[in-house]
Amino acid sequence: MAALVALAMPMLHGQQVLDADQLVQRWLDAVRFHAAGQNDEQVKWLGSLPTEHWKLLNTGLKSYFGQKGASNHVIDQAAIFHMDAAMFGPPAPATRLGSAWTGGLTPALYRTQDGELEGREDANWNWILARKILDQLQPAPRSDPFAAFWYHASAAYLFWRGYYGELNTHLEHAGLLFPTDARIAFDRGCLAEALGMPRSQFAIDSLLARRPANRGSALFVPGMGSNPNPRAEFQTARASNDEAEKRFRQTLQIDPTFAEARIRLARLLELKGKPDDARKELETALRGPMPDSVVVYYAHLFAARADLALKHPDLASAHIRDALALFPDAQTALIVESQLALMKSDADGALAPVRHLAGLVGDPNHLEDPWWVYDTGAGRLVDFMLAEMKARAEAIK
Numbered sequence: 001m002a003a004l005v006a007l008a009m010p011m012l013h014g015q016q017v018l019d020a021d022q023l024v025q026r027w028l029d030a031v032r033f034h035a036a037g038q039n040d041e042q043v044k045w046l047g048s049l050p051t052e053h054w055k056l057l058n059t060g061l062k063s064y065f066g067q068k069g070a071s072n073h074v075i076d077q078a079a080i081f082h083m084d085a086a087m088f089g090p091p092a093p094a095t096r097l098g099s100a101w102t103g104g105l106t107p108a109l110y111r112t113q114d115g116e117l118e119g120r121e122d123a124n125w126n127w128i129l130a131r132k133i134l135d136q137l138q139p140a141p142r143s144d145p146f147a148a149f150w151y152h153a154s155a156a157y158l159f160w161r162g163y164y165g166e167l168n169t170h171l172e173h174a175g176l177l178f179p180t181d182a183r184i185a186f187d188r189g190c191l192a193e194a195l196g197m198p199r200s201q202f203a204i205d206s207l208l209a210r211r212p213a214n215r216g217s218a219l220f221v222p223g224m225g226s227n228p229n230p231r232a233e234f235q236t237a238r239a240s241n242d243e244a245e246k247r248f249r250q251t252l253q254i255d256p257t258f259a260e261a262r263i264r265l266a267r268l269l270e271l272k273g274k275p276d277d278a279r280k281e282l283e284t285a286l287r288g289p290m291p292d293s294v295v296v297y298y299a300h301l302f303a304a305r306a307d308l309a310l311k312h313p314d315l316a317s318a319h320i321r322d323a324l325a326l327f328p329d330a331q332t333a334l335i336v337e338s339q340l341a342l343m344k345s346d347a348d349g350a351l352a353p354v355r356h357l358a359g360l361v362g363d364p365n366h367l368e369d370p371w372w373v374y375d376t377g378a379g380r381l382v383d384f385m386l387a388e389m390k391a392r393a394e395a396i397k
Contacts, residue, residue: 020060023053027061031074034081036393037386039088042081047089051096054125058099061129065136072137073396076146080393082130083154093122102132109165112203127154127166131173141177146392148174152183152378153389159190159379164200167191182255183378189247190377193264196240197375204234241268259285260295267302275309282306293326294370294380297333300326301371304336313343329360330369 018026030042049057064070070078085092111118134147141147151174158167171191174184194200235243245268251261266281282303290296300323307316317340323333334353341349373380 020056023057024060024064031078031081036080037390043085046085054097062101078133079130082126086124086126092125094125097125148178148181153385155187156378156382156385159377160382182251185251186261189244192240193244194375196237201237263299270306275306278306297326297370332371
């Protein structure tokens with residue numbers, strides 16, 4: 001009898017026509033049975049929903065959370081589910097699938113590749129919906145230790161993929177929810193720093209050159225991501241760097257032992273023509289505990305630059321040797337080593353790093369330079385963060 005009833009139900013684009021309450025129940029089942037970190041049948045079901053069903057689901061979820069509410073346990077699982085849907089599922093364009101429940105507009109995003117404008121795309125509705133659902137945590141999101149970790153882990157993924165547009169909205173909301181979380185402040189600093197770097201500024205210049213006048217807010221994404229900017233114009237490199245400095249100082253106010261924030265702050269101070277201040281920050285960082293060898297490499301690389309600015313080439317050379325002891329094939333450190341030797345009129349010393357680099361050409365196993373992923377912030381730890389997310393999700397169950 002149940003099978004006959006199901007067959008008698010009308011179909012919509014190959015799916016049964018369900019009302020909002022039925023879709024919410026199916027969604028709750030998907031949240032419950034989803035395997036974190038997997039592109040499983042639950043994610044595939046969500047990705048298969050036609051627009052009409054998404055609209056009904058949005059209506060049903062608004063009613064469900066507004067009237068019945070849900071346990072924090074279910075909310076945390078739902079955030080993981082929609083995060084995985086955003087990562088593994090098909091595109092979920094917000095302007096087509098979204099609703100007014102989340103509030104505000106969901107503008108289209110520009111997509112660029114190597115500084116060239118490629119087109120426009122929508123924000124992913126799964127990210128927006130996941131944030132809205134986490135807002136329902138009781139008594140508040142900041143009371144749930146998992147919520148802040150979810151934002152940080154999601155940011156790592158968005159950094160790694162270069163989805164700066166999604167990341168901008170994501171971290172602005174996280175900053176409102178978790179104003180005293182050092183990880184969130186650090187992520188915001190890394191995003192501002194990345195947008196101030198030459199690669200991003202080149203892409204911004206390319207985009208602004210093509211943007212028609214008087215069209216409102218500009219949107220930007222380096223690589224294969226997207227970046228909605230709430231201001232009328234993009235920030236300059238200087239403004240982005242000032243914002244990054246502010247966020248890294250905020251991070252250190254919350255957690256003075258946050259070594260990578262201090263090291264990134266030092267880089268910005270040296271860029272501003274303050275090598276003495278940079279050197280002090282780096283000395284403090286190098287005296288304390290470090291999270292990993294990549295951060296130590298950054299510290300020595302930036303300390304070498306600060307020492308050069310202070311006319312201390314011997315100290316700079318010592319830091320480059322320390323950096324190369326950690327990553328012997330790092331292109332950036334090898335080039336600096338060559339430049340330092342050239343400054344001393346040491347021809348053999350200048351040629352040796354260049355020959356080393358030449359020997360690495362064509363060998364993908366020896367092309368490791370942490371500087372190449374500097375602008376990904378926490379994204380360089382994405383595999384670890386997603387594994388930790390999966391472990392926490394299993395603990396929630």
